[in-house]
Amino acid sequence: MDGFAHQIIAGIATGGIYASVALALVMIYQATHHVNFAQGEMATLSTFIAWSMVEAGFPYWVAFAATVMLSFLIGVLVERLLMRPVQNAAVLTHVGVFIGLLLIVGNMTGWIFGYTTKVYPSPFTSSGPLMGGLISAHELGSTAVTLVVLTLVFLFFRYTSLGLAMRAAAYNPRSARLVGIRVGWMLALGWGLAAAIGAVAGMMVAPVVFLDPSMMTGILLYAFAGALIGGIDNPLGAVIGGFAVGVLENLAGAYVVGTELKLTVALAIIIGVLVIRPSGLLGRVVTSRV
Amino acid sequence: MSASENVAIPATIPQAVPARRGMPAWQVALVVLGGLVVAIAPAFVLESFPLFQLTMAVIMGLAVLGLNMVTGFNGQISLGHGAFFALGAYATAILMSHLDWSFWATLPFSAAVCGVVGYGIGFPALRLGGLYLALTTFSLAVAVPQILKHKSIEDWTGGVQGLFLVKPDAPAWMPGALTPDQWMYFVAVGVAGVCFLLCWNLIRGRIGRALMATRDHQTAAEAMGMDTATLKTRAFAVSAMVTGIAGSLSAVAVEFVAPDSFSLMVSITLFVGMVVGGVASILGSLFGGLFVLFVPNIAEAISKAAPGVIYGILLIAFLFILPDGFAGLLRRIAGRLRGRG
Numbered sequence: 320m321d322g323f324a325h326q327i328i329a330g331i332a333t334g335g336i337y338a339s340v341a342l343a344l345v346m347i348y349q350a351t352h353h354v355n356f357a358q359g360e361m362a363t364l365s366t367f368i369a370w371s372m373v374e375a376g377f378p379y380w381v382a383f384a385a386t387v388m389l390s391f392l393i394g395v396l397v398e399r400l401l402m403r404p405v406q407n408a409a410v411l412t413h414v415g416v417f418i419g420l421l422l423i424v425g426n427m428t429g430w431i432f433g434y435t436t437k438v439y440p441s442p443f444t445s446s447g448p449l450m451g452g453l454i455s456a457h458e459l460g461s462t463a464v465t466l467v468v469l470t471l472v473f474l475f476f477r478y479t480s481l482g483l484a485m486r487a488a489a490y491n492p493r494s495a496r497l498v499g500i501r502v503g504w505m506l507a508l509g510w511g512l513a514a515a516i517g518a519v520a521g522m523m524v525a526p527v528v529f530l531d532p533s534m535m536t537g538i539l540l541y542a543f544a545g546a547l548i549g550g551i552d553n554p555l556g557a558v559i560g561g562f563a564v565g566v567l568e569n570l571a572g573a574y575v576v577g578t579e580l581k582l583t584v585a586l587a588i589i590i591g592v593l594v595i596r597p598s599g600l601l602g603r604v605v606t607s608r609v
Numbered sequence: 610m611s612a613s614e615n616v617a618i619p620a621t622i623p624q625a626v627p628a629r630r631g632m633p634a635w636q637v638a639l640v641v642l643g644g645l646v647v648a649i650a651p652a653f654v655l656e657s658f659p660l661f662q663l664t665m666a667v668i669m670g671l672a673v674l675g676l677n678m679v680t681g682f683n684g685q686i687s688l689g690h691g692a693f694f695a696l697g698a699y700a701t702a703i704l705m706s707h708l709d710w711s712f713w714a715t716l717p718f719s720a721a722v723c724g725v726v727g728y729g730i731g732f733p734a735l736r737l738g739g740l741y742l743a744l745t746t747f748s749l750a751v752a753v754p755q756i757l758k759h760k761s762i763e764d765w766t767g768g769v770q771g772l773f774l775v776k777p778d779a780p781a782w783m784p785g786a787l788t789p790d791q792w793m794y795f796v797a798v799g800v801a802g803v804c805f806l807l808c809w810n811l812i813r814g815r816i817g818r819a820l821m822a823t824r825d826h827q828t829a830a831e832a833m834g835m836d837t838a839t840l841k842t843r844a845f846a847v848s849a850m851v852t853g854i855a856g857s858l859s860a861v862a863v864e865f866v867a868p869d870s871f872s873l874m875v876s877i878t879l880f881v882g883m884v885v886g887g888v889a890s891i892l893g894s895l896f897g898g899l900f901v902l903f904v905p906n907i908a909e910a911i912s913k914a915a916p917g918v919i920y921g922i923l924l925i926a927f928l929f930i931l932p933d934g935f936a937g938l939l940r941r942i943a944g945r946l947r948g949r950g
Contacts, residue, residue, distance in 0.1 A: 356688075410739045411680070415880070416925055423917075543748060579760065580755060586749060589745055594733050597736070
């Protein structure tokens with residue numbers, strides 16, 4: 320029974336990471352109806368930036384804060400330079416640009432920082448076992464960080480006027496523009512926020528999976544699955560979906576398919592959700608008039 | 610995913626093709642003869658390694674053609690065609706190494722398997738469409754190596770180690786003594802040539818027009834009485850079949866298959882080849898194949914990461930500047946010249 324409880328708790332800890340990346344995906348999807356295939360690679364790049372700062376002797380949390388801000392800027396920049404020119408192009412063009420971004424960011428990361436696996440420090444240490452050894456200090460700490468991030472995002476969108484403006488721009492760009500919201504910049508801000516959230520997820524998962532340029536590929540898949548379970552246009556749903564996928568993945572890995580097919584579990588979830596309930600658990604059912 | 614988004618892309622606006630007056634017979638003969646010379650000459654001119662590379666380029670071109678059939682002409686975005694490439698390669702490898710089939714015998718079998726699987730995947734693809742299909746096929750591409758490595762099929766696939774094969778020898782009735790490399794090149798060119806011809810024939814006729822109509826405006830196509838569901842699933846089957854045949858050829862040309870050679874990168878390479886060569890262009894697929902084979906080789910001299918970076922930059926550059934790819938560029942140049950002359 321202890322093993323089972325541990326699987327659930329470890330699942331919640333990794334689920335937090337998936338939830339963060341899923342939230343980042345949903346932030347961009349909600350505003351622009353794009354799925355950012357390069358989200359994982361961007362987060363990996365951020366984590367490498369944080370790593371080099373820590374290596375250079377900066378305190379952990381200084382590096383953390385600087386990385387989040389830098390990632391925000393990178394996100395805004397990517398939207399301005401790459402996505403804005405193709406805003407009204409066909410889906411194929413968007414997918415192509417995202418794949419291009421994935422290739423550039425992923426390979427640049429390998430080029431600059433090398434392909435050897437690196438150890439990334441965890442800021443959370445404990446002197447003794449926590450909760451009777453059920454959970455490690457890092458699992459507890461990263462789950463806490465994830466929850467703080469999610470709460471901040473929620474508060475930002477719910478209670479600030481900028482958050483309201485961003486929601487308005489996402490839901491109804493035309494009306495939002497009429498009331499004086501700069502829709503283009505709201506989209507760029509959304510990209511920045513998504514990149515920052517992704518960076519936090521990257522820094523939280525790096526101590527567990529170790530840091531290398533392809534660290535996030537699998538995680539991105541689970542985040543896709545999480546976002547789809549919850550409904551890809553619903554932030555709360557994405558978070559719940561992310562946690563659910565984390566637990567599901569851990570249980571399936573431990574008791575059903577073994578660790579070799581973990582990615583296939585994500586694939587099965589994605590296909591299952593899309594075929595049976597494309598709008599997810601909490602998503603809006605979209606009907607389009609032709 | 611409103612239909613109007615699909616219409617906006619310049620590459621897919623159906624262009625009225627002026628009625629062909631038909632070239633005089635001697636011109637046709639000249640073009641065919643020239644094509645044959647260009648196709649045959651490398652086998653006797655090139656050293657064995659460049660010839661192998663050219664063989665692979667033709668094979669990649671065929672794989673890109675498969676992707677083009679479903680993504681370019683039918684508008685169903687697939688980022689996972691590496692899976693069909695792998696399926697074809699493994700079908701041939703398993704039959705050749707476990708059951709001692711000859712290469713030629715495995716070809717129809719591998720085509721059939723890929724066609725059936727493609728048809729099967731076409732059904733969920735119907736419900737997904739657009740972005741979701743891209744997402745699902747992307748996930749499939751990521752999961753492929755893991756599936757191939759799985760223990761339950763290890764006896765057949767050879768697990769992580771993969772399977773070794775031998776290139777077919779040139780048959781005895783061939784004039785002159787052809788080396789296996791030369792023969793492999795002819796096999797690749799021959800099979801690819803037949804597939805290109807068949808695809809061209811499919812696209813230029815009624816079915817091709819229906820495929821493109823479905824891509825450009827599904828509702829309108831349906832209103833015109835086209836069975837879009839059947840068209841889309843069958844397009845997927847044909848596409849998978851063509852890419853699978855390319856996979857079979859690559860298995861014997863490389864004489865080796867292993868799970869890690871079918872990573873996400875294969876699917877992305879095919880996608881890059883399609884965009885650079887020309888979306889919805891038959892001949893463009895061949896350019897795409899040449900591009901994805903030779904450009905990384907040149908770029909690798911700079912750095913291990915350079916091919917990926919250059920792929921990415923060129924992919925975005927083509928989408929921004931030349932959305933109809935290299936084939937579109939040639940078409941434009943040819944049009945300019947004809948206009949002047």
